[in-house]
Amino acid sequence: MNRRLIQVAAFLLLLSPALARAQGLLLVENSAERVRLPRPIMIWPPHRPHPPRPVPPPVSYKIKELDVQARLIDQVAQVQVSQTFVNTGRRQMEVSFVFPLPYDGAIEQMTLLVDGKEYPAKLLDAKEARRLYEEIVRRNRDPALLEWMGAGLFRTSVFPVLPGASCTISLRYSQLLRKQEGLTDFLFPLSTAKYTSKAPEKVSIRATIESGEPIKNIYSPTHAVEIKRPDDRHAIVTFTSKNKVPTADFRLFYDVGRGKLSTRVLSYRPDAGQDGYFLLLASPEIKSDRLKRTKKTVLLVIDRSGSMSGKKIEQVREALKYVLNNLRQGDLFNIIAYDSAIETFRPELQRFDEKTRAAALGFVEGLYAGGSTNIDAALRTAFGQLRDSTRPSYVVFLTDGLPTAGVTNEMRIVANAKQYNKVRARLFAFGAGYDVNSRLLDKLARGNFGQSEYVRPDENIEDHISKLFNRIESPVMTNVRLQFVFDEAGKTGYQPVPPVNRVYPKDSFDLFAGEQLVLVGRYRKSGTAKVTVEGKVDGDLQKLDFPATLVEKSGDDSFGFIEKLWAVRRVGEIIDELDLKGKNDELVKELVELATRHGILTPYTSFMADESVNLRDVAGNAAVVGRRLEALGEASGAGGFAQRAMKGALQKAQQAPSDPAEEMFRFDSRAAAAIPFSGKADREFKQAAQNVRNIGNRTFFRRNGQWVDSRVTKEQESSLRRVKQFSDEYFELAGTHGRRLSQYMVFDEPVLLNIDDRAYLIEP
Numbered sequence: 001m002n003r004r005l006i007q008v009a010a011f012l013l014l015l016s017p018a019l020a021r022a023q024g025l026l027l028v029e030n031s032a033e034r035v036r037l038p039r040p041i042m043i044w045p046p047h048r049p050h051p052p053r054p055v056p057p058p059v060s061y062k063i064k065e066l067d068v069q070a071r072l073i074d075q076v077a078q079v080q081v082s083q084t085f086v087n088t089g090r091r092q093m094e095v096s097f098v099f100p101l102p103y104d105g106a107i108e109q110m111t112l113l114v115d116g117k118e119y120p121a122k123l124l125d126a127k128e129a130r131r132l133y134e135e136i137v138r139r140n141r142d143p144a145l146l147e148w149m150g151a152g153l154f155r156t157s158v159f160p161v162l163p164g165a166s167c168t169i170s171l172r173y174s175q176l177l178r179k180q181e182g183l184t185d186f187l188f189p190l191s192t193a194k195y196t197s198k199a200p201e202k203v204s205i206r207a208t209i210e211s212g213e214p215i216k217n218i219y220s221p222t223h224a225v226e227i228k229r230p231d232d233r234h235a236i237v238t239f240t241s242k243n244k245v246p247t248a249d250f251r252l253f254y255d256v257g258r259g260k261l262s263t264r265v266l267s268y269r270p271d272a273g274q275d276g277y278f279l280l281l282a283s284p285e286i287k288s289d290r291l292k293r294t295k296k297t298v299l300l301v302i303d304r305s306g307s308m309s310g311k312k313i314e315q316v317r318e319a320l321k322y323v324l325n326n327l328r329q330g331d332l333f334n335i336i337a338y339d340s341a342i343e344t345f346r347p348e349l350q351r352f353d354e355k356t357r358a359a360a361l362g363f364v365e366g367l368y369a370g371g372s373t374n375i376d377a378a379l380r381t382a383f384g385q386l387r388d389s390t391r392p393s394y395v396v397f398l399t400d401g402l403p404t405a406g407v408t409n410e411m412r413i414v415a416n417a418k419q420y421n422k423v424r425a426r427l428f429a430f431g432a433g434y435d436v437n438s439r440l441l442d443k444l445a446r447g448n449f450g451q452s453e454y455v456r457p458d459e460n461i462e463d464h465i466s467k468l469f470n471r472i473e474s475p476v477m478t479n480v481r482l483q484f485v486f487d488e489a490g491k492t493g494y495q496p497v498p499p500v501n502r503v504y505p506k507d508s509f510d511l512f513a514g515e516q517l518v519l520v521g522r523y524r525k526s527g528t529a530k531v532t533v534e535g536k537v538d539g540d541l542q543k544l545d546f547p548a549t550l551v552e553k554s555g556d557d558s559f560g561f562i563e564k565l566w567a568v569r570r571v572g573e574i575i576d577e578l579d580l581k582g583k584n585d586e587l588v589k590e591l592v593e594l595a596t597r598h599g600i601l602t603p604y605t606s607f608m609a610d611e612s613v614n615l616r617d618v619a620g621n622a623a624v625v626g627r628r629l630e631a632l633g634e635a636s637g638a639g640g641f642a643q644r645a646m647k648g649a650l651q652k653a654q655q656a657p658s659d660p661a662e663e664m665f666r667f668d669s670r671a672a673a674a675i676p677f678s679g680k681a682d683r684e685f686k687q688a689a690q691n692v693r694n695i696g697n698r699t700f701f702r703r704n705g706q707w708v709d710s711r712v713t714k715e716q717e718s719s720l721r722r723v724k725q726f727s728d729e730y731f732e733l734a735g736t737h738g739r740r741l742s743q744y745m746v747f748d749e750p751v752l753l754n755i756d757d758r759a760y761l762i763e764p
Contacts, residue, residue, distance in 0.1 A: 024099030024169070025192045026085055027136060028059050029158050035059045036142040037195040038088075040245055059089045063196040064166060068188060070207040072177065072254075075184055081171040085161065088197045093161045097121075097169055099192070100129070100148035113170040114159055121154040129153045134731050141726060143746045144195060150738030180558075181549065182264050183217070183253040183281075190246035199245045209235040209254055216262030217281040218254045219516060221561040221655055225252070229514065232285075247694075248658035251561075253281070260285045261477065261511070263531055265548035267523065268559040272552055275522040278500070279562045280531065282517040284476035293474045293513065294538055295330040297349065297393040297425075298323065299382045302367070303432075305339040307401050309369035312432060312461065316398065319465035320364045323396075326469060327352040334385060335363060338378035339371030340405040349385050375399060376407035376416055379444075383420035390539035392478040392510060393425035396465065397444070400432040402636055410635070414443045424479065426450040426510065428468055431641065433457050434674075438644040439635040443580055449507070451652075454645040474513035477542070480535035481508050482519070484548065486527055499525035499550075504569040504651070511535070518654055520566040526552040556740055560697030564656035567598040572650025575602070579632045579647065585622070588629065592621045597710050598656075599692050599699030602646065603675060604628040606684035609691045611703055616714055631675050639674035658694050696743050706750035706761075716759035717752065725764045733760070 028035040038060040064084040071078040087093050097112070097119075112121045124132060129152050133145045161167050178185045186207065193200055209215055214232040220239075228236045237252060255264055262283050269276030300323060302316055320335065327333055331352040335345040345363045350356045379397070386393050407413055417427070427448035429441040432455045445452040455464050484500050503521030511517060533544045554560075574591045578584060595605035596615050604625050607613060613621065634640045675681065691702040700707040723729050733755070734742040744753055750763045 024083070024097055024154075024171075025195050026061055026093070026095040026161075027098055028061075029094045029096055030059055030091075033059075034140045034142075036140050037144045038062070038197040039194075040196060040198050059091060059093055060087075060197045061085050061093065061095075061161070062088050062198040063193050063200045065201055066190075066193060066203045068205040068207075068250075070186065070188070070205070071210070072184070072186060072207060073210045074212065075177045075179060077175055077177050077186060079171070079173060079175075079188075082168060083170075084166055084168045086166045087161045087163050090163050092163060094158050095161055096158050097156045098132075098153050099171070100189075101152040101154070111170075111172045112154070112156060113168075114156070115167055119156045119159065121156050124153050124155060126150060126152045130735060134735075137731075138726055143725065143748070146734050146742040146745050147191065148739065149734045149742040181266055183255045183266070186252040186254075187249060188251075189249040191249050193246045196245070199243050200241075201243060203239075203241045203244070203246060205237075205239045205250055207237045207252060209237065211256045213256040214258060214285070216255050216257055216283045217264055217516065218252070218283075219281050219518060219654075220250070220252050221279075221565065222248045222251045222658070224655060227516075255281075259544075260537075261533060261544055263533060263544075263546040265531060265546075265550070266559050266562060267526075267548075267550045268554050268557075268562040269523075269526065269551050270554055270557070270560070270563070275501070275524050276526065276550060276554075277562045277566050278521055278523050278548075278550060279559075279565065280482070280517070280519040280521075282511065282519070282533070284511045284513055284515070293328060294476065294478075295328070295332075295391060296472075296475055297332040297386065297388070297391050298327065298469075298472075299334055299336065299385065299393070299395045299425075301336045301338065301378050301382045301395060301397045303339075303373060303378075303399040303401065304337045304367055304369050304371070305373045305401055305404075306370050307433075307435065312400060313367060313369045315461040317364050317367060319462040320367075321361060322462065322466045323469050324357050324360050324364070326473060327357070328473075329353060332391070333360070335360060336378055336382050337367055338374055338381075339369075340374055341371065342374065342377050342381050344381065372405035373399065373401050373403055374405040375403040375440075376413045377405075379413075379417045380420050383417070383422070383425065386421075386423045386425050389423040390536070392475045392536075393423055394472050395425050395427045395448070395450075396430070396468065397427055398430040398432060398461070398465070399436055399441070401435050402437050403440070410437065410440045410443070413440065414447055417444055418447050421448050424449060428453070428472075430455060430461070430464060431644075432461055434638040434641045435636060436641065437636045438640040439579060439632075442576070442644055442648075446576075446580065452644070452648060454641055454648070471512055471515060472510075475510050476513050477511045477533075477535035477537050479508045480511055480533060483532040483534070484523070484529050484550075485532055486525055486529045499523050499529070502566075502570065504566070504573060506573075508535075518565075520562060520569060522566065523550050526550045557697045561656055564598055564694075564697060565653065567594050568600055568650055568653045568656050570594060571600050571602065572647050572653070575604070575629075575632075575643075575647040576651060578629055579644070583626070583629075585626075588622045588626050589618060592618055592625055596621075597699065599694050599701075599710070601685070601688055601692065602650075603631075603643070603678065603681040606681045606688065608701070609684050609688035611687075611691055615701060615703070615708070615710065628677055631677065634675075637674055639676070639678075642675060695746075698744060700744075700747075700751070702749075706752060707747050708752045709744070709754045711754040712752050712759050713754075716754065716757065720752070720759035720761050723760055723762045725762055730762065 064086050067082045069080045112119050130149055133149055137143060137145050211233050215235050218227050218235055223239045225237050225239045264281045265278055267276055267278045300320060332349040333352055334349050337343045345360055382395050427445055427450040429445045429452040431438055431441050441452045455461055500521045500523045529548045531546045531548050571594055574587050578587055594600055595608055607624055632643060693700045699710045734745055741755060753760045
């Protein structure tokens with residue numbers, strides 16, 4: 001698209017952004033005094049981007065609220081931003097507002113208002129911007145602005161903000177979005193919002209996507225967004241946080257096209273001599289005709305033992321009613337209620353219609369709790385009703401206790417379930433409360449192609465089961481398998497090569513209408529390839545091909561998040577392997593190495609946040625991890641619940657966390673307290689807020705008063721080069737490498753940094 005077309009698009013769409021750095025910051029211009037950018041002084045939680053300063057600066061501000069409204073139309077974006085700053089100091093601030101330009105994109109128009117008054121904004125090119133950044137960094141002895149070295153920016157004239165007063169800055173602008181590998185890439189850098197004296201009270205982002213073609217994949221690698229699709233050509237993506245300092249830029253990918261399935265592949269390979277990383281997104285067609293959706297079989301296997309009495313059984317009844325009210329004509333179903341005995345709604349599967357629905361609702365109303373727990377017999381009865389392997393079949397299995405009747409041996413129950421399952425049905429196991437045998441449920445789910453999920457005592461069982469049913473309601477393609485096929489030079493056509501490994505999720509899977517598949521893995525072979533997607537649609541085998549390119553070496557870190565996401569899922573997989581199959585020294589060593597490189601701290605590796613721990617002592621750290629992993633021997637109780645909920649969250653992660661401390665206790669902290677070493681782990685997670693930072697695609701640990709890049713090797717450190725902060729050489733490094741490097745030079749303390757496989761110690 002030439003410049004004239006861009007101008008026309010911008011004019012027609014009024015104002016818009018894409019990879020937009022609309023989130024800006026204030027530069028304090030008070031005479032010649034040194035004024036650093038403000039940093040919040042906080043204790044855990046939440047994250048603290050910088051260590052506390054002994055004396056707060058005399059001039060400071062906070063970001064009270066940030067609201068972003070983005071409208072993405074085809075490849076052009078409109079963005080409107082409202083940002084409120086408050087002068088938290090006792091003196092008037094003379095400030096200018098700046099925001100760096102995104103990537104290499106050009107902004108055609110920008111309107112900037114301060115409290116409703118329009119201010120002119122001057123566009124500085126990269127050279128002018130660098131001079132300004134360097135001038136302010138030198139004057140204020142503050143490295144923070146180096147993060148945007150190498151980019152242009154807009155800057156307003158100076159305006160006053162009285163002590164205690166607030167000012168609201170509004171931006172509107174337009175920009176052409178970057179497109180990569182068929183995906184449109186929208187970036188909104190929230191990272192400037194970490195320069196504030198207190199956490200913003202609210203940060204909200206709302207991005208609407210409009211397209212003339214059906215919208216397929218929508219994915220954020222950075223934030224847990226909510227996605228609504230009113231129809232196949234419109235989508236609404238939202239994110240909100242309160243009283244939290246943003247630690248990562250907001251990024252959103254989406255693509256459009258026709259067809260039943262859309263597949264896109266992104267790749268990242270920082271070192272041509274090592275395996276690369278790939279991310280595959282796949283979204284099935286969103287069907288509007290609900291009557292034509294693939295027919296499925298759903299078996300609801302419900303624990304009604306004595307421990308389910310009271311509120312639990314009431315929630316189960318409501319969950320069953322929800323499922324029964326949302327089945328489709330042509331679906332097959334049955335309900336199996338078990339305690340020490342087994343009772344079925346009907347002796348065999350029933351075809352869903354109004355008559356069977358009404359009868360089933362009556363059966364549900366008559367459920368009551370009492371008796372022991374015969375898990376083996378319940379599964380035998382359920383799987384025994386499934387005989388048609390051409391239909392997608394789902395077994396929803398719920399228990400709140402241990403097997404106490406019939407077969408009670410864990411290994412036998414698991415082996416029997418595999419034998420009973422003749423049609424490759426997928427089992428979704430729900431553990432309600434802390435008294436379940438969580439390891440048994442994990443083994444049942446893994447052995448029967450499904451997943452396990454854990455419901456805390458204060459959570460509603462109905463919410464969990466209805467959420468699962470909404471997901472599996474409309475299978476589009478079942479037993480899906482992927483294959484990468486490369487076009488080898490000198491050979492006719494595509495030749496199969498086993499180029500990918502350690503792919504997660506593993507094995508085959510099902511795709512559901514409206515669901516986003518996020519698959520990650522590693523690759524050995526680079527080049528142009530095709531992805532073959534094979535699976536069953538309405539019982540018939542179908543095969544679809546899509547193009548893909550796996551890069552030989554990445555030129556920058558724009559797709560570095562793929563490596564981190566793969567590492568998060570790999571950590572979950574390692575813990576799962578150790579849990580279900582027993583001790584493995586090689587896996588423990590790999591767990592330590594991943595925790596060190598990527599800052600993925602679990603209860604088993606959180607001790608690495610302690611400044612006294614030698615990060616390069618892999619054997620010693622592996623020994624500590626091995627001892628802590630013995631806690632996985634606890635199959636039931638709150639500790640077992642917490643550990644299995646945690647590993648499941650890692651295995652299913654959709655984003656890689658930017659804050660190593662913040663994400664650790666996403667599972668129930670009360671349950672986690674039952675882990676034998678949880679007291680230590682809790683203290684260590686608090687230490688992580690102080691001693692571990694994830695910036696961009698790197699992890700830094702504080703050691704001996706300095707920050708250490710986890711990528712610096714012992715050999716590199718033996719011949720390190722010392723660079724004085726704010727020296728000419730310091731700015732030369734930042735200017736030469738641009739944001740690819742300068743984002744890692746924003747520490748107030750000494751930092752040991754890997755730059756092109758050479759160690760640099762940057763000292764204040």
